[in-house]
Amino acid sequence: MMSHLPMLPILIPLLGGLMMLLPPYVGADNYARRRIASLALILLQIGCAIWLLLTVSRDGAMLYALGDWQPPFGIILYADGLAAMLVLLTSVLGLGITLYSCSGTDREGKYFHPLIQFQLLGIYGAFLTNDLFNLFVFFEVLLIASYTLLIHGGGKHRTAANVHYVILNLIGSSLFLIALGTLYGTTGTLNMADMSLRIAALSESQAVIAQTGGALLLIVFGLKSAMLPLHFWLPRTYEAATAPVAALFAIMTKVGVYCIYRVFTVVFGSEAGQLADMALPWIWPLAILSIAAGTLGVLASPNLRTLTGNLVIVSVGTLLVAFALRTPEATAAGLYYLIHSTLISAALFLIADMVGLQRGKAFDRFVLARRVQHQSLLGIMFFVAALSIAGLPPFSGFLGKLVILQSVTEAGDKVLIWSAILISSLAGIVALSRAGTTLFWRHPVSKDTSDTETISSWKVTGTTLLLSTSILLVIFGGHVLEYTNQAAIQLHDVQLLLDVMNLGGTAP
Template structure:
């Protein structure tokens, strides 16, 4: 079984999702069966991801050739410490989303749990593949599932947001194919490791074509990651989605960021000759502007869901800053921040939904409404989430931002990075303070909230699961930082990747 470990995160949701479309799971009245199956599948994926992490830590990266077709010709999966970490993060997030949906949102459509599995399938595949064309395939899998999940439950607002989301991603998929055709035409391969060898050997004229293809990929990944100026779709889309779907989508932008880290470190990294670090002059200002745009959007947000969506944009900009520094230390700091921001923003979407359930027609909008019934519980959840996402001690946000700031070396870089991150954190605190003040203190005392139903135990359990990761990340910070340092060093070690792929031997 360990021989096929790298492909198990893909096979489990694929087979499980297909089985849930068949009897005895099919049918509206069979939702209990689907819940049991979904929970078992998520626990299996978490167990598989933990074993995968242990394997890559003990034995090094795993190269899996599907059908035993060796690189660069076969379908290659590559599990290193980075991809294994992201698979584990996704499965943990998927468990929280699945538990939250048990409160009743999964009954709004009988295909919710199969679609979640297909969404996870695409995300796992994107993290594990070592081939750009297969990356495109897995992108399409996760996007098709996300189209249906976004509109899950129906409604005019979801439909309008979904139309824009689908059109933008269809454009992005077309550009992705153009980029792949361009790069394949001049390198003769789409294997990421093999392409890293061939890019440095291109003639001057072909280098210009490769630069055009690489720039198209940046547009595609920037659209997936919601990098400015391609971020405008995210707040409306995430705010329109149901709470568990929005929480699951917190990992979607990280797929685009991961692709930027992987492709522009391995293919267009320091070993790429004249094309080395070709996108860095563009990423630097775009990363800073993305943080600024997300921060301003958070301050101007009319409700908690939109605020959380804009905080996702802030996290994307912060991760791109870590990438733009182009050092293993900054990359490792970015990986720690990626784990933190994904879980905390996902928890914030769930908190916004539960608050909306208790405030009647006002939902989670920052307006005067009836008093929240379970005010102490939600007050604690909101304060913990706010402190974590703003980067205040003793939570993981403080540790993650601290290691990013410590990874900055140059004086000019320190001025820009420290100023942007610290000012953004301050404004985030102001925005969250304003939100908390309105939601919890500005209420109409004359309105009776005794008839307001309490939230489900599943919702509380899922929120505590995701939010509880923040103090644990800080508590075990030394071990996690050591892991992310090793993952970053492995990502930047291109000769090691070539050795694992046996490319030099296969070329002979």
């Protein structure tokens, strides 16, 4: 009997989001109900994600065919170690931002909690689907929710940033559809496992067309992940969003990175015949340049939110470097770093908001402003986040960058990759040191903080939850790395995917 477990992470936010649009939860006086429902839903999602991860670890990858339409037909969900890990990561991040938003941010719009659920629905679906068309559908679901979340709370600044964000993503969606049409025309399928069989058997003329489709997919995923030169939208967009939304968006770039890992390993990987590893000549320089561009942006950032956005770009470049190495060891190291960078950058967005609300009109800009009232609490939070995201021991950032550096085996690659990662880490330390000094130590002689906003316990709880993962990733680092190694091996084993799909083919 087919297990319905892979479908639950999609059904729970779908039905929960719709439920919160019904009369018992709408209206200005029903915020408490929406908060309770939202927290219950996200806890249920975490429980299902843990259950899915444990099941996949014990029994191997799981296939779910909706309506019992077997591959390559119908809607196919595929839960392997990588998908299960990212579903759990997303749900933990969702809990942190939901807790933070209960402090009052959710009151700026009555549809905040349903939109968060629909956003999570799209992200879960993107991680679990094994069909490129359904990937496009889930992309649209998460993007439509993100359009509304970005302007949550209103304001000209958010509206302007949203216009650019919407236009860019509409262009990306159009390119995505063109790529799907091109690939379907040449291979006759959009199921990733089936495509991995057919792509290697294409004639030379068909391979050229399929290569065009693959190149368009790389552009689309590069836009979603903020890979250079398609990164320019990210700092402004993340700066404009409210803190919980910006923190949730930290996983959005990782969706693009995940798609690069999945599609260009399974479909256009080493077993794709004429199109084997077609993305590598582009990924290598763009990964290094993304790290460089993000590093320069970190040094030039005028406020903490923009600085954090540029750190996200650095993390994307680092993850693409791990992909470009094309070994299970490098992929496993990249997956560990992905978990760390997502949670800690999200926490830093929340910290920037708490600090900014206590500095008056200066907000989180690196200028002289009034003293932060809760200096010790916020200072410790910032210190932990800064050390972790800069890659200093004893936090997860250090271990994440260390395992990536250790996965580099070629002498020529070592020079380039070690230099890029270490220099970016040094620049991050310098920028974060300047930020901490300005935000917490530079203030007028007057210590009047009577009109500063107090910190809600909801905010502290949500942020502490995300920050604590940096310590937990070190304490349980051996177990996490063992799991990411298994997930990486599954990802690189295309024959395993074919066997699970029961396609009866043999990877070339």
